[in-house]
Amino acid sequence: MYLNGNALIDAKAPAVPLEKRWDERKFQARLVNPANRRKHRVIVVGTGLAGGSAGATLAEQGYHVIQFCFQDSPRRAHSVAAQGGINAAKNYRNDGDSVYRLFYDTVKGGDFRSRESNVYRLAQVSEQIIDQAVAQGVPFAREYGGLLDTRSFGGVQVQRTFYARGQTGQQLLIGAYQALSRQIDAGNVELHARTEMLDLIVVDGKARGIVARDLITGEITTHLADAVVLASGGYGNVFYLSTNAKGSNATAIWRAHKRGAYFANPCFTQIHPTCIPRSGEHQSKLTLMSESLRNDGRIWVPKRQADTRPPREIPEHERDYYLERQYPSFGNLVPRDIASRAAKNMCDARYGVGPGGLGVYLDFADAIERLGRPAIEARYGNLFDMYQRITAEDPYQVPMRIYPAIHYTMGGLWVDYDLQSTVPGLFVIGEANFSDHGANRLGASALMQGLADGYFVLPATLNDYLGGAKLDTVAPDSDEVVAVETQVRERIQKLMQVNGKRSVDSFHRELGVLMWDHCGMSRNREGLTKALERVPELRAEFWRDVRIPGTATELNQELEKANRVADFLELAELLLIDALHREESCGGHFREEHQTPEGEARRDDERFSYVAAWEYGDQPVLHREELAFEHVHPTQRSYT
Amino acid sequence: MKLTVRIWRQSGPQADGRLVSYAVDEVSPDMSFLEMLDVLNQDLIADGEEPVAFDHDCREGICGSCGVVINGQAHGPERTTSCQLHMRSFRDGDTIDVEPWRAKGFPVVKDLVVDRSALDRIVQAGGYITAPTGSAPDAHATPVPKPDADLAFDNATCIGCGACVAACPNGSAMLFTAAKVTHLSVLPQGQPERARRVLDMVETMDDEGFGGCTNTGECVASCPKGIPFASIATLNREFRKAARSR
């Protein structure tokens, strides 16, 4: 199924005490003379929090940035949809928070599958992010004294989460977008909107450009540069139904993987516990509601199986507040994976509510009584409105129904401490890389990581690469370049020529159901093996029977989707192999064979305390990067 | 539900377009408007026809990608985005007209897809605060009164969908520009560039071919994020003061 390769070592983090590593790395890093920066072209793919902030910062430093997004505007990248907030170890509350505690919580929350060096740096940089965002005019929530408000968030006992109502992602993204806009106007960033990266150009072993398709004209264009930065987000849409945007895709990272970048921990996918349950077959995506809802809402199911009474008619003693019962100290605020799996267990045991019994109640009646409706409106007004719009139910009157959904992917392209992949010159930032969250991401950490990578980490480490690499001019008509471009053209032609009967969506839906059923919230050998047999068949069917109307030389949204689904069909297989090989339960990866008698995840630090980095090949090759924990000693996570 | 939808079909920017009528059966009231279009597109693909092109992405009302004019109203009868409009707002047997945003500033690309990059250019002209990475003082260095922070947020919540332009009889982008100018001019961090920002943004707004404001309020009525009408007054005031001080 797979081959074993050499061990992988990240040698970039300096061997100095944890607190000094990042400063030391920055000091060691080679610099590029400001006058020479203008001569360096850097490609950035994606304009979300990571890509937008990186593009703006690199341009401010003087690099010539060429930036791509498939959306019609850089402001629409899916970071925009993050609701809850952004963590930072500011300790403005004086509640015992510190860089070390944020680091500790993140390593522990990630179930000991992340690198200490990276996570510590993330915690260090978190403070600067808030300063940066405020200076840009991001309207964070404030108290009457004029200072910033914070709240506690999913699985954390300090109030370190900064927020802008339920639209923190949008506000931070607009901050980055505006900084990027300033650089576009100044001529330092060349923006290609509605342009999708379809392949990576590697010359002499170094990433030197990309081939992209103009989504309006269908033109295939080549862009050469001295370094390529991928900030193209996660691959959650491999499950078809997820909280990702419809356009979110793995094409950029998958094609880079096929050109030599290792793909790390693909089976670490995160399920978000508070999504709106699906209402029918037509469902095209799932909508997440901020986890902050769990701060004031109480989760329960009826004590009687398949109880169809309206929730308000179920008396208090016939309700099972199962999280509060099972996890008395954390209650409704247990980490995402635990909350999700508990909901699934309840529904599997036929205690679920709503259509198909796929839902549990999230009840605000107590909070409304305690704090009053205006307070709840102020905190969650927009979420309540959104819920009501989608379900036509009023959450002020009846409890919300929630169900878990795929939300974030911790896995991604393998990167070292410098965020550089195994292809020199190819940097990967934000959700697209695997680095900081281990097997499970804590709430309000995605925004933090994306911005840390883009504003602060990458700009420092890219200098080192450009300052040291010997980069010859690449001729646009050189063999390496032309070959990649030809392959891209041929692939599109091949897709257009299939001319079969089934729509792209029908394949995508089928893949999604397969992955959700066998590789979703809980996984087992039998299911994974079954899915591993089916995925290659489905892929063959796709290439035999997909139908793409129209032509390749115009705006063709079916062709766009087909390109992405073709890659998901390949990535799915690697995801399944990774899930099958990781014979333990940790974080977002729950193997039914590996659980305690109480049904809790059982991690296996003896055998699996490593990052699984996969090299592309006929059979994927597994490279292990062993993880060392010098500061936070692995313990079985316990939230009871 | 069974519906008839009449959709603007236009094969390219230079092509002539027309409304084409389609029957959509099996519409569930719980579907979003875009999911109804998905169903139609699946039918069209099965019949070997080209599906209807429309912009969409997050489908949760925040990215601002989607936006069509439904029965003459930008984003349809509810005050939300097209993706968050649900079919329960319609009745069985209804005929629904679907057209693209119409404005000189938003040329049609294909079917219901328009080019809204003019809005990006308005922001590029000055819709930012110059704060190069790493130069920021501590976030608590400057307290911001809560009412100001809230007003800034109310305006920063704009998703750039362009419904205000589509709804305005003059194809004006005043509400969009006003939201950004108000957001940044109310914050202490936005003061140094305050005057230049409004002059440059208004000039770019005019250069992009958007019409003027006649204070009809159609933009506000169609804005899915409830940008306040008063922001237009703020924009005018900022412009007047900036023009005088120039």
Added chain:
Amino acid sequence: MSLTSVNRRPSVLDVVIDAAQRRVGRKRRPAARQFWDSTIGKKIVMAVTGAALLGFVFAHMVGNLKTFFGANDLNAYAHWLRTIGEPVLHYEWFLWIMRAGLVVAVVLHITATVQLVRRDHRARPVRYAHRRPVKATFAVHTMRWGGATLAVFIVWHILDLTVGQVNQDFVAGDPYHNLVADFRVWWVNVIYLVALAMLGLHIDHGFASAARTLGITSVTRERALKVVGRATAIVTTAGFAVVPIAVMTGLVR
């Protein structure tokens, strides 16, 4: 092979010049020119001239009410208007200065409107096939053709009661007589009343619109300004309308 962004390394100079040109392009014109060329600048001109015209119209209305005090009072008032500013100004100079000011205001008001309307039409080259349900008030929709109607009316009004060209029974220097003679004719009354209705609607939207254009409106003042605008519209219209109605009903003869 197509190549949109080749490996040409742009020189520092290229980029700097590029950015500089962009900035200069936005800044080159003189301030007044930039102001007038902008949509908001033109709207401000409309608002200011509109406010001046509203001031004149309101004073005119108040003056008209002299009618109810009889021929002597009204005619004396009309004479006094010509003596304002004496002895610094000569006879009728104030009136002519004011007239000149009004002409300038009207010309600016109309020029800005016409230019903006043409711009607005260009900004929406294709109409919606499905006509949109009207959300704006009726007054909004009367601004343009209502304004045009008022312009025509003003010309006729000057010919009727100032110059006397179209008046059946004009006696120079006796405005009371001219007025009463005029309003005894039923169709003249119809013209006046229709024009007054237009004026009311124009003020109703124009007042709130001008307040917004001048940036006086805020969330807290929005309602109050609307009420003041509507009250001004009603008082002005009613104040003018009572005169022809009084003549018609025989209250004033």
